[in-house]
Amino acid sequence: MQGKITMGSKERIQRIKEETRANILDAALEIVKEDGWQSLSMRKIADKIEYTAPIIYEYFANKEGILLELTRLGNVLLLKDFKAVQAKHKTPEKQLEAMWIAYWDFAFSHKELYQLMFGVDMICCDLTKSLPEAEAGKKMFYDLISTIMTESEPTEEIVCRKYYTFWSIIHGLISINLVRRGSTTDEMNQHILRDAIQGIIKAIND
Template sequence: MKNPKRMSILRSATRSKILKTALEIVKSDGWSGLSMRGIAEKIAYTPPVIYDHFEGKDAIIAELTATGFRKLYAAIKKAQALALPAQQRLEAMWKAYWNFAVSNKELYRTMYGVEVSCSAMKEGFHKASEIPGLFSEVIREILPAKTASDDLVDAKYYMFWSTVHGLIAINLVNKGMSEQINQIILHEALRAQLAMVNA
């Protein structure tokens, strides 16, 4: 008689192995090199085993997308919890965002559709809706209470996000500049945006 708990653990382990292998393939061969057969060959499974866990490549990409947003959310939340003044916490949160993107380039590409179709990432993208709220909470702390309307808070968030995401996108698509130069630009850009929040 099969043990349901053991079967569940084995199934979860197999799914994790498939996702890990898929990401390894993407890192070495790019998104065009990802295929169900390629994953099966790399981990010595038959293709039907892979299809038993995921309907196709799009389902794997969607799961990777969701994983990426969970990890990004956790990194930002950790920075938000630092015992620092609001401005320093906000800067730490954006640096956490930057560090995640730099350390997880392939995941970030799936999350924001760089080199990946929007339809493939649709299932995981809803997790992104939780991230702006973390930044908005701290922006609201910095703004004077009488001026901290939802529209203004949203505008300030998108000003920050367009700056940081834009710099990340330049690096992902065009290879960008050295990490030292990037850090200088990131630091100056965040300071400029913080000054505008206080203006």
């Protein structure tokens, strides 16, 4: 009899443990949204989830572990956006354009996550490599670029080059807007963004 109850309580305990883990991540992101990455500290997170700091170390190895998990979650979100907008378009060209615009939108609707993921105005954790979620998004771009260039039989290296050309200009443009806010107007950004994307797509078969 007690056995059954114990089993149930064990599950309950594991459930609230997962909840606490999620609470830690939520609290962290909330603090960052309020006062920026600089202001994030273990004790503040603990305060927010109404525990003391050492508790966090039962859920994450250290502070960097929290950051790593947040970048992972960011990549999951971004990937979801990619898939959603890709499904909305037929031609690879339109899909590619839509995905870069989704990338752009993500940077501003999840400003803090973007800063963490791509190191704008932020201490970038070195462990970002070997995140499979990040690779998945990259692969989507590779595939699309390859498809568009199919008649010219592109090498992996050329596809890679096109991808980074895209990434550079869009990340650079986002950087201006996130770090030096207000240097460019919204209409300007839209102009630069569309020009750049379509320009590169047009030049993709060079």
